[in-house]
Amino acid sequence: MNAVDVMTRPVYTVEPSTTVRAASAVLVDHGFSALPVVGPGGLLVGVVSGSDLLLANLELGVATTVGQVMTTKVASARLTATPSELASAMLGHRLRCLPVVDARGVVVGVVSRSDLLRVLTPDDDVLAARANRLLTAYSRTRRWDVDVTDGRVVVTGQFADEAERRVVTALVHTVPGVAAIELRRVPAPTGIA
Structure with missing residues (x-):
């Protein structure tokens, strides 16, 4: 698996001449943390972050274009970068996202932290987290343990009655992605002697 398999595309970019206001609108509208800034031919020339734009918006009239506030020393990744290389670059440079460029330096995608986490987190862990969240919301406490192997979910704990077992199964x-469900009842704790 390489950057080309992980990255988000199509990529939203801005140019140095884009207004701070327009770039801010793109960030807000799409929920991005930063945008690649491209020059002629789509070549990467910088990155403008939400922080850059926030500062520019607070200093009204001082900076009006992305080119005035963008960072020009930019880390980027090639299409063949591995998830480990991507994570190292992002952590090493304290980046929330990393532009991906082709051999010519043209921006072809962006890898975010969540993109990397998605590929580095096993599917069974994601299923377990989702099932746990639903069951905790249902019971308002953490009453059950959830284990997942190859999509097969095992819920272990105490169930009030058969109706609750059916509710847990349905949830x-x-x-x-859940392939099968098994409920395992554990005995209720007894008093301390």
Whole structure:
């Protein structure tokens, strides 16, 4: 797996001549943390972050274009970069996202922290987290342990009655990717002697 398999595309970019206001609108509209800044031919020339734009918006009239506030020393990744290389670059430079460029330096995608986490986190862990979230919301406490192996979910804990067992089963079945569900009852704790 390489950057080309992980990156988000199409990529939203701005140019140095883009107004701070227009770039801010793109960030807000799409929920990005930063935008690649491209020059002629789509070549990467900088990055403008939400922080850059926030400062520019607070200093009204001082900076009006992205070119005035962007960072020009930019880390980028090539299409063949591995997830490990991407993570190292992002952590090493304290980046939330990393532009991906082709051999010519043209921006072809962006890799975010969440993109990397998605590929580095096993699917079973994601299923377990989603099932746990649903069950905790249902019971308002953490009453059950959830383990997942190859999409097969095992919910272990105490169940009030058969109706609750059916509710738990139905809730877990709503998680996309669940292949099977098994409920295991543990005995209620007894008093201390």
